[in-house]
Amino acid sequence: MEKMSGARSLMVALEKEGVELVFGLPGGANLPMYDELYKSNIRHILVRHEQSAAHMADGFGRVSRRPGVCFATSGPGATNIVTGIATAQADSAPMIAVTGQVPSKMIGRDAFQESDIIGISNPIVKYAFQPQDPAEIPEIVKKAFYISSTGRPGPVLIDIPKDVQQNEAEMNFPENIKIRGYHPWVDPDIREIERAIEMLLSAERPIILAGGGVIISGAFAELQSIAELLMIPVVTTFKGKGSFPENHPLSLGPIGMHGHAEANKMMVEADCVLAAGSRFSDRSVGTFEEFEKRLKIIHMDVDPAEIGKNQTTNVAVVGDVKASLRIMVKMLIQKAIKKNGDYPWLKRVKETKEYFKENLKIPDHPLAAAKVLRKLREVLPHQSIVTTEVGQHQMWASLFFDVIQPGTFFSSTGLGTMGWGFPAAIGAKAAKPGVPVLDIAGEGSFNMTENSLAVSVLDNLPVIVFVMNNFSLGMVAQWQRTFYNRRMIGIDLKNCPDYVKVAEAYGAQGIRAQSVEEVGNAVKTALKSDVATVIDIPIDPEEDVLPFVAPGTPLKDMILPS
Amino acid sequence: MWAILSVLVENKPGVLFKVTNLFRARNFNIDSISVGVTENPEFSRMTITTIGDEKQIAQIMKQLDKMIDTIEVKRLDEKMSVYRELVLMKIKVSKPSESMEIMNLANAFQCKVHDVRKSSIMIEITATPDRIDAFEELVKGYGILEIARTGICALPRGGVDEG
Numbered sequence: 001m002e003k004m005s006g007a008r009s010l011m012v013a014l015e016k017e018g019v020e021l022v023f024g025l026p027g028g029a030n031l032p033m034y035d036e037l038y039k040s041n042i043r044h045i046l047v048r049h050e051q052s053a054a055h056m057a058d059g060f061g062r063v064s065r066r067p068g069v070c071f072a073t074s075g076p077g078a079t080n081i082v083t084g085i086a087t088a089q090a091d092s093a094p095m096i097a098v099t100g101q102v103p104s105k106m107i108g109r110d111a112f113q114e115s116d117i118i119g120i121s122n123p124i125v126k127y128a129f130q131p132q133d134p135a136e137i138p139e140i141v142k143k144a145f146y147i148s149s150t151g152r153p154g155p156v157l158i159d160i161p162k163d164v165q166q167n168e169a170e171m172n173f174p175e176n177i178k179i180r181g182y183h184p185w186v187d188p189d190i191r192e193i194e195r196a197i198e199m200l201l202s203a204e205r206p207i208i209l210a211g212g213g214v215i216i217s218g219a220f221a222e223l224q225s226i227a228e229l230l231m232i233p234v235v236t237t238f239k240g241k242g243s244f245p246e247n248h249p250l251s252l253g254p255i256g257m258h259g260h261a262e263a264n265k266m267m268v269e270a271d272c273v274l275a276a277g278s279r280f281s282d283r284s285v286g287t288f289e290e291f292e293k294r295l296k297i298i299h300m301d302v303d304p305a306e307i308g309k310n311q312t313t314n315v316a317v318v319g320d321v322k323a324s325l326r327i328m329v330k331m332l333i334q335k336a337i338k339k340n341g342d343y344p345w346l347k348r349v350k351e352t353k354e355y356f357k358e359n360l361k362i363p364d365h366p367l368a369a370a371k372v373l374r375k376l377r378e379v380l381p382h383q384s385i386v387t388t389e390v391g392q393h394q395m396w397a398s399l400f401f402d403v404i405q406p407g408t409f410f411s412s413t414g415l416g417t418m419g420w421g422f423p424a425a426i427g428a429k430a431a432k433p434g435v436p437v438l439d440i441a442g443e444g445s446f447n448m449t450e451n452s453l454a455v456s457v458l459d460n461l462p463v464i465v466f467v468m469n470n471f472s473l474g475m476v477a478q479w480q481r482t483f484y485n486r487r488m489i490g491i492d493l494k495n496c497p498d499y500v501k502v503a504e505a506y507g508a509q510g511i512r513a514q515s516v517e518e519v520g521n522a523v524k525t526a527l528k529s530d531v532a533t534v535i536d537i538p539i540d541p542e543e544d545v546l547p548f549v550a551p552g553t554p555l556k557d558m559i560l561p562s
Numbered sequence: 563m564w565a566i567l568s569v570l571v572e573n574k575p576g577v578l579f580k581v582t583n584l585f586r587a588r589n590f591n592i593d594s595i596s597v598g599v600t601e602n603p604e605f606s607r608m609t610i611t612t613i614g615d616e617k618q619i620a621q622i623m624k625q626l627d628k629m630i631d632t633i634e635v636k637r638l639d640e641k642m643s644v645y646r647e648l649v650l651m652k653i654k655v656s657k658p659s660e661s662m663e664i665m666n667l668a669n670a671f672q673c674k675v676h677d678v679r680k681s682s683i684m685i686e687i688t689a690t691p692d693r694i695d696a697f698e699e700l701v702k703g704y705g706i707l708e709i710a711r712t713g714i715c716a717l718p719r720g721g722v723d724e725g
Contacts, residue, residue: 122580123587127630147630181572182630305624308617 001172006134007032007165009173010098011040013141016173019069021045021430022098023053023060027073028113030100032165034071045430045459048451050077052423054084055449058093058155059427062410063385065218067094067148067156068427074100075113078159079120083417085155086124090414091239092216094153096144103163104132117159126154130161135169142177151184152303153216186304188319193328196274196298196315201337203272203296205345206232209255209284212239212413213277213301213321220244220406222325223276229332231341232274233349235263237284239413240277242403252353253402256284258395261356261547261560266349268556272296277321279303280310281414282551290554300324360547361561365540366515369396369468372537373440375516376466377401379523384436385428387411389421389445392474395545397440419448425463426456436527438464443536444473444493453506456532464526465534470541471495478544503534512536564593565619566645566716569608569626570634573599577631581608584629590614590622594647594713605633609645609715638716645716648688651698654705655681664704671697682707 004012010033014022021043026034037044047053050072057068072081078099088095102111118128127147129140137160144156200206214223223243227234227250234244235252238259244251253260255267267273273295278284285291292312299306299313300321307316317324332338362370373396380386382404388394388411403409410428412420425439439446446467456463470477477491503510508531511522519537526533546561571577578597585592593611600607612622619637627635638645655661661683668675668685671693677684687697691714698706 118576119579122583179630181633303628305621305628307624309621309624312617 001170003168003170005032005036005166005168006131006137006160007036009134009137009169009171010141010160010165011036011042012171013138013173014042014069015040017141017145018066022069022071023047023056023427024071025050025053025073025077026071027077027100029074029102029162030071030077030098030165032162033098033100033160045455047423048454049449050080051084051419052449052452052455054081054095054097055087055417055420055423056427056430056452056455057095057097058084058088058420059387059410059424060431061088061094061153061427062091062424063428064431065094065216067096067145068431069096069098072097072099073113074102074117075115077113078115078117082120082124085121085157087412087415087417087420088155089124089126091412092152092154092212094148095155096148097155097157099157099159100165101130101159101161104161105163107161117157121157124155125157128157128159130159131164133169134164134167135171137164138171138173139177142174143179146177147179147182184302186302186319188317188324188327190327192315192317193324193331196317197328197331197337199272199296199298199315200230200232200274205269205271206230207266207270207273208232208234209237209267209273209275209278210234210240210243211237211276211278214240214243215407217277217302217320217322218407219276219322219325222322222329224248225329226325226332229329229338231339231343231346233266233346235259235267237278237281237413238398238411241398241411242406242409245404245406246402247404252349254398255555257286257549257551258398258545258547259549259555260399261360261558262353264547264549264555264558265352269348270295272298274298274300276300276325277302279306285311286549286553286555290556363540363543363561365543367537367539369393369539369543369545370400371516372468372519372539373397373400375520376440376523379520380438380527381436382408384408384438385410385425385432386438386440387421387425387428388440389442390416390418391442391445392470392478392545393440393442393468395475396468399545401440418445422446422449422463422465423452425465426452426461429461429463433461436464438466441465441467442474443467443469443471443499446499447493450502453503453508453532453534457507462530462532464523465532466523467499467534467536468539469499469536470539470543472541474541475545477541481544482548499534499536503532508532508534510534510536512538514538563613563615563619565612565614566638566640566643566714567610567612567623567626568636568638568716568718569610569632570600571606571608572631572633573604573606574631577606578608580629580631581610581626584625585622588622588625590618594711596713596715598715609713611714636718638718643716643718645690645714646688647691647694647714648686648712649694650676650710651685651687651701652707652709653683653685653701654707655679655683656704660704664701667697667700673697
């Protein structure tokens with residue numbers, strides 16, 4: 001027991017959790033925290049907008065697989081992180097958001113910079129705490145990290161009234177905590193895994209659908225073993241992109257609205273799917289009914305509420321995906337099950353893959369997305385971490401940028417938050433300073449959080465922003481061209497601002513690349529740079545993302561480039 | 563389909579908000595909800611009646627169970643449970659003879675009569691919802707001035723382990 005202020009106990013508790021840096025922005029209601037942050041060994045990264053602090057913490061969390069931490073003040077500071085919290089929740093990313101709150105006595109009186117962030121954030125957090133007494137803080141922090149990082153990870157909010165930060169109490173830092181209503185560790189049911197194996201072995205056309213859960217639990221080796229032992233082709237969800245090396249002979253890439261043609265085609269022809277760590281989002285499966293009508297579904301997920309939410313399943317394995325897959329691998333090895341790859345379905349898969357490789361039309365434009373992104377893959381080291389923004393460039397990345405080393409690709413896939421990729425890349429760089437980090441961006445998204453260039457430059461977290469600039473909100477433009485008879489409105493960004501100058505204004509490096517060769521050279525230059533680099537690539541504003549499965553239609557109705 | 567859910571939760575501020583907000587956010591229905599502290603003051607029991615198909619009710623239960631402040635979620639079998647609702651009903655009395663009629667009906671339904679005035683009678687009925695509906699139907703003709711219902715409150719029959 002030691003007497004200290006609530007704010008001091010927060011720093012001690014964070015240090016005990018191994019926190020070395022926080023992303024944030026101070027204000028009236030969190031000044032006591034900042035005063036203790038000043039005295040602590042924790043590094044502070046000053047953002048230019050709280051939303052970016054949340055995205056940085058999110059990027060840090062996804063890459064390091066432990067919660068990133070962001071700080072914001074009360075009122076607008078707290079509401080500014082809401083989008084960041086919702087993004088982390090939608091993609092099951094571990095994050096701790098600590099907000100200042102007006103003093104306890106002022107709560108409910110519409111005080112200056114008061115917002116009910118507990119109420120506002122309720123549907124988008126895994127849990128939220130508001131200590132009423134400073135003595136509660138050590139245990140709350142311990143619980144927050146435990147809840148955020150276990151089971152299906154997610155954001156946890158700690159909202160601390162200013163007086164609770166300031167007041168002193170005898171502090172007890174617990175080593176262990178227990179939460180009665182929270183049981184993140186479920187042992188996978190062995191019998192269900194046995195049934196899953198039987199079902200996969202008796203299927204004629206089995207397929208594996210790997211989701212984000214494989215990446216979150218780091219089940220890359222287990223997934224690959226199962227695919228290779230059973231010789232089953234692997235498709236992924238978009239969030240699961242890069243859970244399986246995309247240059248592997250059994251890899252077909254992501255399915256979904258902008259999935260790979262061969263992946264969607266084979267998903268449609270399959271008769272049995274092993275879905276590992278996927279929540280069957282509408283963007284992945286097209287229509288739910290069509291999917292379950294055709295397929296035997298084996299569903300593995302750590303979250304019991306995902307079983308049967310969107311798809312009726314035949315076999316359900318609740319538990320950590322890595323643990324479940326590991327048991328499956330063991331069983332296959334024990335039973336000496338090793339299939340060879342000469343069965344008709346795999347032959348069909350190979351032919352389909354070959355067919356689309358040769359016949360999928362790439363536009364003639366010299367800076368067609370496929371050409372630009374394949375060049376990027378050629379020059380970017382495989383261990384580099386890649387984030388994306390949201391829009392056409394993101395879907396092109398899904399189609400044309402192969403992830404070779406598992407767990408190196410991250411995107412706002414669930415909420416679809418424009419402006420996520422750049423701050424998340426900075427967070428990723430903070431988590432892994434030794435590897436290159438690149439944000440595949442569109443200029444529309446980059447606009448939203450480009451002021452994080454100041455953070456990248458000043459805090460020595462150099463990342464590369466790869467701007468596929470089509471001078472418009474390209475995905476909206478594509479939908480207006482496709483579904484609204486070319487009535488184009490609200491999409492023209494008119495080549496403003498000049499991104500080379502923007503980069504330079506922040507003390508970063510700006511390069512304009514006007515050919516595929518220049519793109520390659522720009523990335524090489526950026527990789528050698530000590531500061532952030534923005535590469536501005538003027539692409540064709542008329543290029544559509546194809547293939548395309550229109551919303552609400554089944555995967556089989558995929559539109560191919562003509 | 564109608565389902566009675568018995569949900570044991572942490573007795574803390576904000577838990578009721580989280581539960582009702584979950585129903586709203588996921589587009590589930592709350593038919594009735596009643597909440598009160600249990601024999602252990604650390605817990606509250608919520609009795610929620612809801613309407614949905616089997617799949618929806620299973621999903622509601624899973625989402626409730628996922629909440630960290632929830633200790634236990636049970637679906638009660640109507641036949642194996644005792645479930646009751648308490649209703650206070652103010653009924654209009656237009657002529658003196660009606661007063662007697664209403665009290666006779668109240669007697670037949672084992673109601674308590676609380677507040678007898680010249681122009682109204684307040685009745686308390688504790689029963690299953692179908693019985694309450696039947697009573698309401700019978701007295702509707704006199705004119706119902708005001709109603710307050712508690713929502714259903716339920717427990718499974720038998721000992722804790724037998725349930």
